Amino acid sequence: MNTTAGTGEPIIVVGAGIAGMTAAFRLQQAGHPVRVLEAEDRAGGRMRTVERGGYHMDLAAILLIQNYTQMLDLVRDLGIEDTTLPTNNVVGIKRDGRVHRIRANKPTDLKRSGLMPWSSMPAMTRLQADLTKHQGRLRWDSDLGEVASLDTETAADYAERRLDKELRDYLVDPMSAMFFNSPPDLSVINFLFSMPAVNAEWFNFHDRVDTLTTNLAARLDVETNAEVTLVEEVAGGVRVHWSRPGEPDRVEEAAAAVVALPGPIAARLCPGLAPASLDYLENLPYVPDIHVYFGVDRKPSETATCVLFPTREHADLGVITFNHNFAPGRAPEGHALLTSYYRYPWAIRHWDTDDDTVVELTHEVHRQAWPELAKHIEAHQDMAYVQRWKNGVILRKPGDYARLREFNRGLDPRSRVQLAGDYLAFSATNSALVTGERAATRVRQVVTTGAVAAGRG
Ligand SMILES: Cc1cc2nc3c(=O)[nH]c(=O)nc-3n(C[C@H](O)[C@H](O)[C@H](O)COP(=O)(O)OP(=O)(O)OC[C@H]3O[C@@H](n4cnc5c(N)ncnc54)[C@H](O)[C@@H]3O)c2cc1C
Structure with missing residues (x-):
C-alpha cells in the first residue's frame, strides 16, 4: 500500500471532502500512514471552487x-x-x-x-x-x-x-x-x-473557499479518479475495492478505514453495516x-x-x-x-x-x-x-433527530470501518469536519487497542 510515511497502522480514508480529509490529516498527525481515495478528479467535495474567466465560484460552501x-x-x-x-x-x-x-x-x-x-x-x-x-x-x-x-x-x-x-x-x-x-x-x-x-x-x-481543502490535499496522499466500490471488514483489518475507467479493478488493505461519503453512497459501499443502519443511510432525506x-x-x-x-x-x-x-x-x-x-x-x-x-x-x-x-x-x-x-x-423534518440518535447508537464503536460526513450532524463544513475528527479518534482507538471487530454485530 502506497501510503504517506508514518509508524502507526495504515488507514484508508474514502472520500476527499472536508470530513474525509480532516480525518486523514488528524490520523497522519498521529503517525498513521494514510491513503485517501476520491472518485472525482479533484479533492474537496462540497468545499470546492472552480475558476472561469477570472471568476472564482465556490461550488457549494461559501x-x-x-x-x-x-x-x-x-x-x-x-x-x-x-x-x-x-x-x-x-x-x-x-x-x-x-x-x-x-x-x-x-x-x-x-x-x-x-x-x-x-x-x-x-x-x-x-x-x-x-x-x-x-x-x-x-x-x-x-x-x-x-x-x-x-x-x-x-x-x-x-x-x-x-x-x-x-x-x-x-x-x-x-x-x-x-x-x-x-x-x-x-x-x-x-x-x-x-x-x-x-x-x-x-x-x-x-x-x-477551497483554500482549506486544497491545503489539506497537498499534505495528504490523495488518489483521485479512484471510485471505491466496496469496503469490507476482514479479520484484523479492512479491504477496499476501487476502480478507474479503463484500468483493472484494485484492492487495497489497511488496518482500518474511514468512510466519509454522502449517506446513500456509504450504504452501497458498506454492506457489512447492520440492516437498520443501511436502511437509515439509504433513506437520508x-x-x-x-x-x-x-x-x-x-x-x-x-x-x-x-x-x-x-x-x-x-x-x-x-x-x-x-x-x-x-x-x-x-x-x-x-x-x-x-x-x-x-x-x-x-x-x-x-x-x-x-x-x-x-x-x-x-x-x-x-x-x-x-x-x-x-x-x-x-x-x-x-x-x-x-x-x-x-x-x-439534508432536509431534517421533525422526528429525524430521534432517528439520527438511533442510527448513532446502532453503529459499532469497535468496528474497523468508521463513518464520517455531514449527515451525522447539521449539513455544514464545520460539522462535517468534526465528524471526521471523531471518526479519526475512533479508528485510532480500534487499531491501537487491537480490537478485532470483524464479524461483530
Ligand atoms: C449549495 C451548497 C451550499 C452550501 N453552503 C454552505 C456554507 O455556506 N457553509 C457551510 O459551512 N456549509 C455549506 N454547505 C454544506 C457543506 O458544503 C457540506 O456539509 C460539507 O462540505 C460536506 O462535507 P463532507 O465531507 O461530509 O461531504 P462531501 O464534501 O460531499 O465529500 C464526499 C466526497 O466523497 C467523494 N465520493 C463520492 N463517492 C465516492 C466513491 N464511490 N469513492 C470515492 N469517493 C467518493 C465525493 O466526490 C466527495 O469528494 C453547502 C452545501 C451545498 C450543497
Missing part, C-alpha cells in the same frame, strides 16, 4: 463563521492562518421590494433596519430566550441525536406557537431558504441551530440544489453579502449572494459575481432542465423578484454557470 472553532483550529494546525480574513457579514432580507440590511452579529438590526415592526419585540425577546436556553446543546460538536427531545415540531409551527407572523414570514422563512428549505418541512432544530450559527462574525479565505452564477462586468450597488427572499417575496428563489462582497478575489477587478439559489422544490422540478434553459428561467425569476437587479445582470453579464448537487443538504 459562508464560514468565526464560531467554526474546529475549522479555525485546523487552519492553525495547517499553518495557513494568513489565507483567512474576517469578512463582511451583512445579510439583506427583502420585504415589500426593499432590502433590509442586517449585520449578522447584531440582532438589534432586525428592528433598526425596519424589517421587524415594534410590535414584534416581545416575540423577538422570546426567540432570544429560546436561543439562550438551548445554545449549550446546539453546538457544532454536539451530538445532535441528543437534541431529539426538542425536535417535536416544524420551524413553521414553532414560529406560529412561540413567535409571531412577522418573525415567521420575515425571519424563520428566509433563514430556511439559506438551506434551500421551507419552514413547513423543516424541523425547528434546524432553525434554532442556524440562528446562533449566523448570529456571529464571519471569516473566509482570500480568493476561494437529502434535497437537491440548483444554483446559477452570473459574472457581470460592472458591480451592482448592493452592499450585502446575500439577500434572502421570504416566500411572500418569491415562491422559488431563496437567496442571491453577492460573492464579491463575501471576500476578495471572487471576481476580476471591477467585476462582480452573483449567485441565485432556489428552494429545493424548484430544483426537483428542474433537475432535468438543460443549463441554457435554467439560465433563461433564472433571468425571468430575477425580473419577477428584483427588476432593477435583473436589468443590471442582463446588461452586464459576461458569464453564467449552472451548478447542481444531487445530495445537496
Whole structure:
C-alpha cells in the first residue's frame, strides 16, 4: 500500500471532502500512514471552487463563521492562518421590494433596519430566550441525536406557537431558504441551530473557499479518479475495492478505514453495516440544489453579502449572494459575481432542465423578484454557470433527530470501518469536519487497542 510515511497502522480514508480529509490529516498527525481515495478528479467535495474567466465560484460552501472553532483550529494546525480574513457579514432580507440590511452579529438590526415592526419585540425577546436556553446543546460538536427531545415540531409551527407572523414570514422563512428549505418541512432544530450559527462574525479565505481543502490535499496522499466500490471488514483489518475507467479493478488493505461519503453512497459501499443502519443511510432525506452564477462586468450597488427572499417575496428563489462582497478575489477587478439559489422544490422540478434553459428561467425569476437587479445582470453579464448537487443538504423534518440518535447508537464503536460526513450532524463544513475528527479518534482507538471487530454485530 502506497501510503504517506508514518509508524502507526495504515488507514484508508474514502472520500476527499472536508470530513474525509480532516480525518486523514488528524490520523497522519498521529503517525498513521494514510491513503485517501476520491472518485472525482479533484479533492474537496462540497468545499470546492472552480475558476472561469477570472471568476472564482465556490461550488457549494461559501459562508464560514468565526464560531467554526474546529475549522479555525485546523487552519492553525495547517499553518495557513494568513489565507483567512474576517469578512463582511451583512445579510439583506427583502420585504415589500426593499432590502433590509442586517449585520449578522447584531440582532438589534432586525428592528433598526425596519424589517421587524415594534410590535414584534416581545416575540423577538422570546426567540432570544429560546436561543439562550438551548445554545449549550446546539453546538457544532454536539451530538445532535441528543437534541431529539426538542425536535417535536416544524420551524413553521414553532414560529406560529412561540413567535409571531412577522418573525415567521420575515425571519424563520428566509433563514430556511439559506438551506434551500421551507419552514413547513423543516424541523425547528434546524432553525434554532442556524440562528446562533449566523448570529456571529464571519471569516473566509482570500480568493476561494477551497483554500482549506486544497491545503489539506497537498499534505495528504490523495488518489483521485479512484471510485471505491466496496469496503469490507476482514479479520484484523479492512479491504477496499476501487476502480478507474479503463484500468483493472484494485484492492487495497489497511488496518482500518474511514468512510466519509454522502449517506446513500456509504450504504452501497458498506454492506457489512447492520440492516437498520443501511436502511437509515439509504433513506437520508437529502434535497437537491440548483444554483446559477452570473459574472457581470460592472458591480451592482448592493452592499450585502446575500439577500434572502421570504416566500411572500418569491415562491422559488431563496437567496442571491453577492460573492464579491463575501471576500476578495471572487471576481476580476471591477467585476462582480452573483449567485441565485432556489428552494429545493424548484430544483426537483428542474433537475432535468438543460443549463441554457435554467439560465433563461433564472433571468425571468430575477425580473419577477428584483427588476432593477435583473436589468443590471442582463446588461452586464459576461458569464453564467449552472451548478447542481444531487445530495445537496439534508432536509431534517421533525422526528429525524430521534432517528439520527438511533442510527448513532446502532453503529459499532469497535468496528474497523468508521463513518464520517455531514449527515451525522447539521449539513455544514464545520460539522462535517468534526465528524471526521471523531471518526479519526475512533479508528485510532480500534487499531491501537487491537480490537478485532470483524464479524461483530
Ligand atoms: C449549495 C451548497 C451550499 C452550501 N453552503 C454552505 C456554507 O455556506 N457553509 C457551510 O459551512 N456549509 C455549506 N454547505 C454544506 C457543506 O458544503 C457540506 O456539509 C460539507 O462540505 C460536506 O462535507 P463532507 O465531507 O461530509 O461531504 P462531501 O464534501 O460531499 O465529500 C464526499 C466526497 O466523497 C467523494 N465520493 C463520492 N463517492 C465516492 C466513491 N464511490 N469513492 C470515492 N469517493 C467518493 C465525493 O466526490 C466527495 O469528494 C453547502 C452545501 C451545498 C450543497
